Amino acid sequence: MEIKAEQLGYTYMAGGPMEKVALHDVNLEIKSGSFVGIIGHTGSGKSTLIQHFNGLMKPTGGRLLIDGKDITSKEVSLRELRFKVGMVFQYPEHQLFDETVYDDIAFGPKNMKLEESEIRQRVQDAAKAAQVDEAWMDKSPFELSGGQKRRVAIAGVLAMRPEVLVLDEPAAGLDPKGRDEILQMVEELHRQRHMTVILVSHSMEDIAKLATQIIVMNEGTVAMQGTVSEVFSRGDELQRMGLDVPQITLFVQRLIQKGYPLSKDIFTVEQAQKEILALFQKEQGVKPC
Amino acid sequence: MLTDITLGQYLPGETVIHKLDPRTKILLTIAYIMALFFVNTIAGFALCAVFMGCILKISGIPLKFIIKSIKPLWIFVIFTAIINIFMTDGKIVFQIWVIKATWEGIYLAVIMSLRLIFLVMGTSILTYTTSPIVLTDGIEHLLGPFRKIKVPAHEIAMMMTIAIRFIPTIIEETDKLMKAQSARGADFESGNLMARAKAMVPILVPLFVSAFRRADELALAMECRCYHGGDQRTKMKQLHMQGRDTGAFFIAAVSITLLIGIRYLPGLI
Known part of the structure; x- marks a missing residue:
């Protein structure tokens, strides 16, 4: 199931005195079977965006296409769309x-x-x-x-049995064990059942570990879109948006500054472990224990 | 979908009407409501409309907000009008079988409808110009004397304040729950009355659960800060009557005398 947004916009209370633009000019494409992470600081429009994916909200501008069909057209039954796009809200x-x-x-x-x-x-x-x-x-x-x-x-x-699973901060407020269990479950659903997963999270680590594609939301529109390494290589820009790169990536960057020949594309602790141990082995001939 | 509800309809402002002591406003609103029941002529209501117009002008509330507050009333107005038109004895205008409309009935219907409309207009000016917190503070003060006969004035005011404060929270929560259940295919819009009532269960149960949870948390937070009502409690913001309150009482006294006077005047002359 493919999700595509074309110039999608959403304005709350359009025309009224309390008018507020939540989304504007959103263009994105989510391929069937992918694992997409959505990041963005509070109020950047993430929650409004994902509610369009199953037709809970209808765009006030532009289009949202599911398998090429506009969700506001008569061909699409919103009820059936909701069964196909499962939505797990915050604190479900x-x-x-x-x-x-x-x-x-x-x-x-x-x-x-x-x-x-x-x-x-x-x-x-x-x-x-x-x-x-x-x-x-x-x-x-x-x-x-x-x-x-x-x-x-x-x-x-x-x-x-949705084809697409959208999760808004599924691990918020859980202890570390509960957190790991939930995220592991999401990963298995993606891997074993080939579900398309869209994960909204504030944790750069979780996104780096699980997602293959990242969409960065800022001030109601898509600021960046690409693979994990494409997005996290633009750390400065992310920081200006109130976001960050994973802690381990910062750590590796410091090591690179100190002159250690490590790869810049390290986003998880597991990757870092492998690379650093390999470096030790090469430099000193020490066998990793 | 639920954001259109205008509850706690306070419109902030800096006008004299806004700044009046809440006690003045509450008392005068009560006096105004009582005076309305003495008005029974079109001339009386015309005078009333002039007063209301002046207050609206001073307070700077747009007329469209007042109309919005009267809107939900139309069912009542039509209902009382119909009852009055057909149930009053007098000179018959037309007759269908045993149902007859009378001139006296029509006149009474107009008076009653106007009375209802002006009643809601007056009270909505009170809520539009007074923030809920200030309003409950005023009520607490006015109920003060009744504490002698064991009326828990402070507790009543506190309960009202808390209830008003939670209205937006609960509306937001309802909206969230409706979305979450719609995402699981719940249908609130079709089916007969029974089906629709049943469809509300998945909303109401979690709503009650969370309302109780919030109440519990709030009670705990208040206890942690050693809250207790009663005698020794002092206030950060004291209410003081000022010159403008005296002025308001004076103007109101004159206006109300006029309103009541108009009823008896023709008979006296």
Whole structure:
């Protein structure tokens, strides 16, 4: 499923005294099966942008094309679009409402009017993917802990079997373990099920580790777009936008300044480890332990 | 979708009307409402319209905001008008079967509709020119004397302040939840009444849960700062009556006397 924005714009309360331009001239393309990270500081229009992807918001200017079709045209059923583009909002655990975890996960598939057996199948499948314990199924979602609730909420979106998964800060407010689990889950969904994933995050490290493409939003429009190394090689510009490059990249840059012959394209701790150890080996003939 | 609701409709300003003591404004609004019930002639309402016009002019509130505040009223106005037209005895204008419209009825309907409209106009000027916080402060002061008979004036005012403060938060939260559930295919717009009521469950349950959570957090935060109501509590911003308040009382007294006078005057002459 391909998402393409052409000169997309969105203005809140257009024409009124409180008019506010949230997005303008947004041009982007998200290919099927890619993993795209969206970064940008608070108020740069990230959340407004992603809500266009499943038609929760409709552009006030320009077009948004899904598989070549304009989402405002009559050919596109918004309901069906929402089943195809799964949206996990910030703090998704706040949307849980049903009596049992099972029923809550089944809310989406039920709205799709599927057969009972199909719903059961999908719920179990989604629960497994989101690491929701079988034992929680008959509990009330309100009995679970914060991290557990979040996984149930994500399972609720996965149960619709979307082709594209959009996640807005899925790891916000979780402890390091919960964070790793959620991000690992997202990675597996991308790798094993070939889902297109769009991840909004404030953590440059997470984006560097997971994404293949990055879109940088600034003041309501796309400031940069490209591969991880293309975007993170423009550190100065990012800093001017209130963003940054991953910590490890800064660290490696300092080493390069001190005269160590390291690659500039290092964005994760794992890459750095490999390169630095290789350097040790070469220079001193020391075997890495 | 929910941002169109105008609640807590305060319009900040620097006019005399804005600066009046909230107690003055509340008392005068009450007096105005009572006076409205004495007005029963078109001439009386014309005078009323002149007063209202002057206050609007001074306070600088655009007429369109006043019209917006009257808009939701039209169902009431039509309903009372119809009841009045057809239920009053008198000279018959036309008759359909047993239903008959009378001249007296039409006159009464006009009076009642005008009364309703002016009532809402007056009270909306109060809320347009007074911030909710100042308003509750005024109410607290006015309820002060009733503390002798164990009316928890301060607590009532605090509850109102908190309730008003949370309206925008809850609207925002509702909007977020509607989006999140629509993203899972929830449908709020089609189906019969039962289906639509049922569709609200996925919104209302999390909304209540979060309202309770917020209330709990707020209570804790207030306790942490040793909040307690009652007698020893002092205020940072004291309310003081000033010259303009005396002036307002004087003008209001004259206007209200005129309004009531117009009812009895023709009989006296």
